[in-house]
Amino acid sequence: MAKSPYKPYTPKPEQMALVPEMSGNTVNGLGETEFRQPTHVYWSEPKNIPHGGLQKFFFEQNPDNPAIVEARANRDELTAAAVLPVSGPPLQQPAQQWSQQLADYAGTIELELFGITAFNPDWAFQGVELDYKWVIVIGVAHDYEKIKTAPEDIAGAEVIRQYGRAKKASKDVATWIRNRGWDSFANTGPMAGTMVMIPAAIECGFGELGKHGSIINKEYGSSFRLSCVLTNVPLIPTPRQSYDVDDFCSRCRVCENACPPGAIGPEKATVRGEEKWYVDFDKCIPFFNENYGCSICISICPWSIPDRGPRIVEQLLRRKEKLNSLVEE
């Protein structure tokens, strides 16, 4: 494997001076064996979070980079765009019809992944009340040629551009619902907003959690961004999908080896009562902040290479069959 040009990594002293006393891993609930709702560690109002100084530092890096400036201006325009108010009496029709019409509409707007799941209040950040029954999850894919340049500015700008597309798609869906007389709420990144979206995306069939802490999808690997829409329109959930990502990740070390600050470990961890892959926040953030949001781990993941995912799934299936036949012999 080629040596990483980003290793060894030493954070800038001016950034380290901003590191708060409280570990971001503590905020995230690393090591906690009981369930609790998540709390904001980043992507929130800086004055309300211990790592607000570090978050500000991120946004102050490379303020004149043309690719970043342009991508942010475009995303900010989409952030400011309003979702139209609810209009007319609420349309009454069966869940099957709503889901079909929604899927048909999703096929006409710019997005790559679309799914539906029942809203689980466990996903809401502490102190946030969300009175909705359903989550419509949206995924928008990065341009692989751009994201594979991570952690350079082209990749950073691509991530910002996709956050803009994710915002636009969720606002379009939210407006579509409101035009039919029902309330809806578009939850978009990068600011963390009201709920964690990864568990909802896993539940509606986008894929499984990889060792790098992001979802692995069969078609797009980890090369996509999320947004979602909450509503009470009656809907039918889309099923979870599993392709043995855990098995693959337990034998793959690509992201572990590639992460310059060594934030990705070989074992799962207990986080708020759940055993799962977890990225060390305190190790990741300094490199992330100084390198356009990094993205090395999601871009280097083999599943993110175009057309590779379906082939990996076939390989995993063959491996499973072989192991099963050995057990039967």
Ligand code: SF4
């Ligand atoms: S790079 Fe390998 S170990 Fe890391 S998430 Fe992707 S498949 Fe899993």
Ligand code: SF4
């Ligand atoms: S985003 Fe964080 S975890 Fe991923 S490679 Fe970069 S520093 Fe490591």
